[in-house]
Each structure stands twice: as structure tokens, then as C-alpha cells.
Amino acid sequence: MTVRRDDVIAWIQAYADVIAENKARLTQLDSDIGDGDHGTNMDRGFQAVKAKVPEFADKDIGAVLKTVGMTLVSTVGGASGPLYGTFFLQAGSATAGKMELSLNDWIAALQAGVDGIIMRGKANLGDKTMVDALLPALQALKESASSGAGLPASLKASAAACEQGMLATVPLVARKGRASYLGERSAGHQDPGATSSHMLLQAAAESWSMLAD
Amino acid sequence: MKKLINKPEDVVKEALQAMASAHADLIKVHYDPNFIVRADAPVKGKVGILSGGGSGHEPMHGGFVGMGMLDAACPGAVFTSPTPDQMLEATKAINGGAGVLHIVKNYTGDILNFEMAADLAKGEGIEVEAVVTNDDVAVQDSLYTAGRRGVGVTVLAEKITGAAAEQKRPLKAVADICRKVNAQGRTMGMALTSCTVPAAGKPTFDLPEDEMEIGIGIHGEPGRTRMKLKTVAEITEMLVKPILEDLPFKSGDSVLAFVNGMGGTPLLELYVVYNELAKILGGRQIKIARNLVGSYITSLDMAGCSITLVKMDDELISLWDAPVKTPGLRWGI
Structure with missing residues (x-):
């Protein structure tokens, strides 16, 4: 089974709705250890992405993801704009010309996106950033795929690992981003970027769960 | 909270419109992408100086655009870095042929967006240097954090660096003055x-x-x-x-x-x-x-x-004393 271009668009739209619903929550998480704008900024970016959906009609998956990336870069601001923008730009490069994705294509896209975030943000595992949610998700996706599981089951495993990674940021002391200025005081709070990262992969798992295995 | 705000989402736009009309002799405002630019930009043969950052720090940075200080400033949303498309357009608008200096406060968002903008500007053949300000001693352990924040020194660096650029010094020399102010x-x-x-x-x-x-x-x-x-x-x-x-x-x-x-x-x-x-x-x-x-x-x-x-040394003092004419700082004119 595969993820078609319209499934990718449905995922992006579903994520935009999740962000809109959780705008206040993301902003609250960011107020605790950052500067209180993550929900507002992500919502501004993904509402702009939603407005671009009509342009996606004649595009392949790579082009759709690249348009999402460029839109985020020019509308989100903060660190999230370049980081999420780079994620989608790189994922778009990895899926250039494709009209549907196999499980292995999705692994390649997620790998490229996560590599892009690490390259741009220079964060490592344990720095209390979105990388702490995304790397375990990528790892779980690969393991599930190599054990022979299908796409929906692998996406579910990936989203579950992402959630564990997100929850594991709570006790960490931030070493990157604005939360790092708090030192020890950043411990005890869930990282807002890891939270919105989990929402992204959770939205993929849910949005694509109906696809036949 | 009692505020003189119509709608939160309109605050930055309304302030830009007001700056354009209140200071029409000094600056112009470009919308979509948003940036404030010196009225006579680009100044031929002079290094253009661009800064920017989230709104909410006024008069920094937009209030420091004008003769003897910044050539342009990119305002982001409140406390949110501006975006690379704004910075690229502003960089092009102030390039008088001698290159453009980006003065960037050390925050993850500002650094990432200015890096992307510098890559884009270089791609269009504009010589760009960036200096990052990081003067906040409250951040002690810079090895394990995003490093010291750029704060008060940014204002002083923009004034002193602006004066050096006004003397038509080359890009590298202007950038070095900015680095020196930050380092000291x-x-x-x-x-x-x-x-x-x-x-x-x-x-x-x-x-x-x-x-x-x-x-x-x-x-x-x-x-x-x-x-x-x-x-x-x-x-x-x-x-x-x-x-x-x-x-x-x-x-x-x-x-x-x-x-x-x-x-x-x-x-x-x-x-x-x-x-x-x-x-x-x-x-x-x-x-x-x-x-x-x-x-x-x-x-x-x-x-x-x-x-x-x-x-300070004699050179920095003379650059500090040099004329400046911006909405936020003005002397010697």
C-alpha cells in the first residue's frame, strides 16, 4: 500500500487543524520555558499553508512538501520557521517527482527532514528540543519496517516512540534554544517543539491509518 | 490588562504605518515583506547595515534606521525573529555596491533566519558579513546553552558601526568595528x-x-x-x-x-x-x-x-560622537 499525493495533503491539513486547536497549549508550554509564541507562530504558518492547498492540485509530493517548507520559512519566524521549513524542504527533496510513497519512501523523507533539522539547529539527542521526539520516531519507524510491519502499524509505532521522546524531554535541562537560558529551571517542563513534532507524526499516523495495509 | 491596542494581530502593522508617516523625512516602510529602510537608500559606495529582530523592543531596531546608524531593519512579530524573505529584500534595498553587514542578536531564531537570508543574498551576488552580538553576562555557561544573548550592546554597536560605515570604510573594517564593540x-x-x-x-x-x-x-x-x-x-x-x-x-x-x-x-x-x-x-x-x-x-x-x-578608546569615542539622525537617536546634526 502507499500514501498518495492527496493523502499527504490531507495530513498537512489535519496537522494545521491540530495546531489551531492546540495553539493555546503550545503557547503555554513555551511561556513556561521560552518566550510564549510557539502556538501563535505555528498557527500563523500552517494557516498560510492551508491557504496554499488549491495550488497543490497539479504538484507531486516533493513539490507539495517544498511549498509547505518555503511557506513556513517566510511566515513562522522564530527558530521554528527555519527548522520546520527545513524539515519540509528536505523531505520534499527526498520525494521529488513522486505521486505516491511506499513505507521506504516515507522513511527516506523523514530521515531527510530530521537530518535537515539537526544540520540547521545543531541540536543533539538530549538537548531538550524537537530532535528528542523526532529521532526516536525515525528509529522506531525503521525498526518496525525491517521487522516486516506494514505502513499503518509502522506509523503507529513511530508516533508512539515520538510521544515517549516528547515525554522524556520533561526532566531534561535545555541546552539549545531559548529554554537553555533558564539552566536547571528548564527541567520539569515538556519541550514545546518536541510537542508540536509529536503532533506532526501523530497526525500522519491518524490521517493515514485508514489506508489498506 | 489595559492596553492601547486595537487588535493584537494588527499592532506591528499599525506601528509600521505610524512610523512611516511620523518619520517620513528619515525612513520609508516597505510592506510584504516588511522592512524599514533609510529614506535615501541605497547609499552608493557605503556598506549597508541591516539589523532586525522581533517587535516589542522599540525603539530598537526600526527606530535606529537613518543617517549614521542602520540602513534597514526587519521587524518580526512580537518577540519573534523576522523571516529570511524580509531580510533578503532589505539586503537588496540597501546594497550600495560595498556589501551589507547583518547585525544579529544571539538568539536561535534570529541566527537561523539571518543565516538563511545571508545564503540567499550571496546567491544573488551580494557580499554579506554577519556579526552576532552576545553581551549578556547573565548567561554564564555558554558551552551548554545557546550562548550569551545579544542585548544592550546591540544598540551601541549599531550606532558606532553606523558611524564607521558613514565614513565609507570597507565591509571588513565595518564588521571589525562591530565585533570590537561587542567584544568589549x-x-x-x-x-x-x-x-x-x-x-x-x-x-x-x-x-x-x-x-x-x-x-x-x-x-x-x-x-x-x-x-x-x-x-x-x-x-x-x-x-x-x-x-x-x-x-x-x-x-x-x-x-x-x-x-x-x-x-x-x-x-x-x-x-x-x-x-x-x-x-x-x-x-x-x-x-x-x-x-x-x-x-x-x-x-x-x-x-x-x-x-x-x-x-572605549579614542576611535570608538569619536565614532560614538559622530552625527546620527534616526527616530530614536539624534545628535550632532
């Missing part, structure tokens, strides 16, 4: 209250009536320590001591002393702080060669102040 400057800030981000509508953190935060930044983020309020003399000492020890500043040094208000503290109180600062520096035989007292790099309506010291 240190800042420490404190808050009496939090600030209220328009979109959030309530204070970012709670600070009891009898407590203060020491080591705050300029985005309503809490500081490193919270403690009971002390006397102005004690507070000033707590801010100055880590600054003096860090560089270090020594007996016989000349400094530019900058007492900055965070937005919600009256000038009268800033002078009380300056008074204590002058006593402390006098006692250590450190000469205040020049000073600046007022609210120039603010954090919306936060009450509190920051102190910045920059070690």
Missing part, C-alpha cells in the same frame, strides 16, 4: 515585573510584589534567580559586579555607560540607577567617557533596567 561590551539586566505579550494578553510570568528577577533577557523569559527586592544601590552593585569581573574592566579604563529601561520604568528611576552606577565606577577609578540613559532596547511593558558597559 557586557550587559546585565533585572526585572521588577513581567511583560504582557499582546497575543497572550496576560503577563508572561508572575512576580510577587516584593520580589525581582535578576539576569533577565528582553523577551519576558524569567531570569536566572529570583529574590526579595533590595535597595537601588544593592541592585546596581549586583548588576555591575558580574559585568566588571567578566571582561574584566580595570582601574583606569574609559567606558560608555548605558542605563537602559525595559519599557515600564520611568526615566526618573533610571537616573537613580545611573547615580549609583557612577558612584560604583568612580570608586573603582573607571572613567565614564560617554553615557546613554533611557529606554532604547525594551521588553514591551516590563519594569526594570539593564546596565551595559563598553570599554
